[in-house]
Amino acid sequence: MAAVFDLDLETEEGSEGEPESSPSDVCPLAESRAAGLDRPVGRCEEVELTETSVNLGPERIGPHCFELLRVLGKGGYGKVFQVRKVQGTNSGKIYAMKVLRKAKIVRNAKDTAHTRAERNILESVKHPFIVELAYAFQTGGKLYLILECLSGGELFTHLEREGIFLEDTACFYLAEITLALGHLHSQGIIYRDLKPENIMLNSQGHIKLTDFGLCKESIHEDAVTHTFCGTIEYMAPEILVRSGHNRAVDWWSLGALMYDMLTGSPPFTAENRKKTMDKIIKGKLALPPYLTPDARDLVKKFLKRNPSQRIGGGPGDAADVQRHPFFRHINWNDLLARRVDPPIRPSLQSEEDVSQFDTHFTRQTPVDSPDDTALSESANQAFLGFTYVAPSVLDSIKEGFSFQPKLRSPRRLNSSPRTPVSPLKFSPFEGFRPSSGPLEPTEPPLAPLPPPPPSSSAPLPIRPPSGTKKSKRGRGRPGR
Numbered sequence: 001m002a003a004v005f006d007l008d009l010e011t012e013e014g015s016e017g018e019p020e021s022s023p024s025d026v027c028p029l030a031e032s033r034a035a036g037l038d039r040p041v042g043r044c045e046e047v048e049l050t051e052t053s054v055n056l057g058p059e060r061i062g063p064h065c066f067e068l069l070r071v072l073g074k075g076g077y078g079k080v081f082q083v084r085k086v087q088g089t090n091s092g093k094i095y096a097m098k099v100l101r102k103a104k105i106v107r108n109a110k111d112t113a114h115t116r117a118e119r120n121i122l123e124s125v126k127h128p129f130i131v132e133l134a135y136a137f138q139t140g141g142k143l144y145l146i147l148e149c150l151s152g153g154e155l156f157t158h159l160e161r162e163g164i165f166l167e168d169t170a171c172f173y174l175a176e177i178t179l180a181l182g183h184l185h186s187q188g189i190i191y192r193d194l195k196p197e198n199i200m201l202n203s204q205g206h207i208k209l210t211d212f213g214l215c216k217e218s219i220h221e222d223a224v225t226h227t228f229c230g231t232i233e234y235m236a237p238e239i240l241v242r243s244g245h246n247r248a249v250d251w252w253s254l255g256a257l258m259y260d261m262l263t264g265s266p267p268f269t270a271e272n273r274k275k276t277m278d279k280i281i282k283g284k285l286a287l288p289p290y291l292t293p294d295a296r297d298l299v300k301k302f303l304k305r306n307p308s309q310r311i312g313g314g315p316g317d318a319a320d321v322q323r324h325p326f327f328r329h330i331n332w333n334d335l336l337a338r339r340v341d342p343p344i345r346p347s348l349q350s351e352e353d354v355s356q357f358d359t360h361f362t363r364q365t366p367v368d369s370p371d372d373t374a375l376s377e378s379a380n381q382a383f384l385g386f387t388y389v390a391p392s393v394l395d396s397i398k399e400g401f402s403f404q405p406k407l408r409s410p411r412r413l414n415s416s417p418r419t420p421v422s423p424l425k426f427s428p429f430e431g432f433r434p435s436s437g438p439l440e441p442t443e444p445p446l447a448p449l450p451p452p453p454p455s456s457s458a459p460l461p462i463r464p465p466s467g468t469k470k471s472k473r474g475r476g477r478p479g480r
Contacts, residue, residue: 059088059389061135063144066097068366070354077104077111078142081366082149082354094351095134098145099368105143106379110227116383118212119145121189123388128338129180131200131210136388141375143386150208152201152346153356159196163264167295168329169343170261173199175322175330176207177254182318184209185247188220194253195234196260201356205342219246232273233266237281237305251312251321255302262295263288267303281305294326 066083073080078099085093105111122133122145135146155173159165165173177199184191193214200208214229224244236252238245259267267286268279285303287296301311301324308314312321322332334340346356354362 061088061137061146061387061389063139063368066095066146068097068368069094069352070357071361071364071366072096072354072357073361077101079368081368082352083146084352090134094149094151096147096149098147100143100145102138102141102143102375102379102383106375114213114215115143116386117215117217119143119386119388121212121215121217122147125184125187125189127180127183128336129176129207129209130183131208132390133388134390136386138383138386140380143383147210148202148208149351150200150210151203151348151351151353151356152205154197155199155201155207156196157356157358158201158344159261165261167262167292170258171326171330172340172343173207173261174254174258175327175332175335177209177257178318178321178327179332179336180207180209181250181254182321184215185250185317188218190216190219190225190245190247191250191253192216192230192239193234194250194257195231196257201342201344201346203346203348203351204338205345206338222246232276232280233269235280236307238307240277240281246307247317248307248310248313251302251310252307254312254321255299258295258302259299262291262299267299294324294328298324298326 065085065087067086068081068083070082071079072082078101081097081099083095083097085091085095100115105115119133119136122131123136126132131150132148133145134148135144137144137146177194181191181194191209191212191214193211194209198209198211200210202208216225216227219225224246226242226244228239228242230239230249230253234253234256236245236249239249256266256268259265268276268283270276270279285300287299291299298311304310304313311324312318314320321327322330331340348355
């Protein structure tokens, strides 16, 4: 109680120079009682100070607080469910519940560290284009992350349906992602696994970055890290050659994603991992002739193999990307405030609608398997402090944010399977609305660029590596 009441304990004689206080000087309630009144004067209320009324404590959260509705996805470490909170604060609200098995995570020190980093990043990072963490808790054998439910589904799904995006559609989503990456970088965090499967849409169609399992914290200024991780088709060359990497790798991945949006597949693909990596390190970039000069220029600047020459790779980071002419129609303040209408608005019938998710998962019976794994006390020490309850909405809104014709999809013909890589598990040596046409330039276009190389250098059709389960029409899924 010392934090609430600052008490000065005096001797029996009282403090020198201070007159003695009567009960009425201390409390009006005492004065009313001294006057013989049964009820206090004015608007006073008597409250009994007990452990219950003073120390309310956080809400006790556990699996029992949530009703399983649907399965949304599954990875090597657990499942993601759509759930409804059935008791306590926010009862009736729909969330996504990510369940991870401790026994599989603790087998590898890197996986344990990345899981803790994901939990910490989700708690500390608040941004309009990054998924929100509502609760985190654990049982003897499992970890639970309760996240906002992003009913618009994966950007991957919408790319599959559309085949390729018009440039103004791609520009909108690339701009929102740029703001999200810029905010992460300002906090010393590099993302390292940017791809369509990790970008989701909320019910209005705005993007949200998800899955922070491969993020790296405390990468400021000239700091570098050397962990080999990510998804091959979107990995920067400096990760592949292990020369040390920093936040510039995220801008390479954004360039690969931009190329994917505009052409139907990532820029460098081949029939196996080794050949894909060779192309990323030394292959020639083939740009289709239908791209506008601004789009061609930005893709080239994203995919510079030298990180120091890559757009965004310098001290300016996201601000340099935002100034590129490709984004000249973007009002960045309106975009950050989500006052710009998204080009794709998911068609949803209710808050529980899961039509934007893969039916392979949503048709499954949602069952959180029994928690019968008993970890040693030392193994459980790795997950101390995992529990989290999000602050109130009033607290969260106080924080401000600042930052300096449709073609048939080639995606189904020449896209390569995703090949996610977790650390130590793989050796490398093995008002902006959609328009019916292209953007109208408001300034003279850049000089024409030379035509793309012959079709022989274009990405080749491939098959998944043996033993890899093919999913999502030819695209693999991350193992986490």
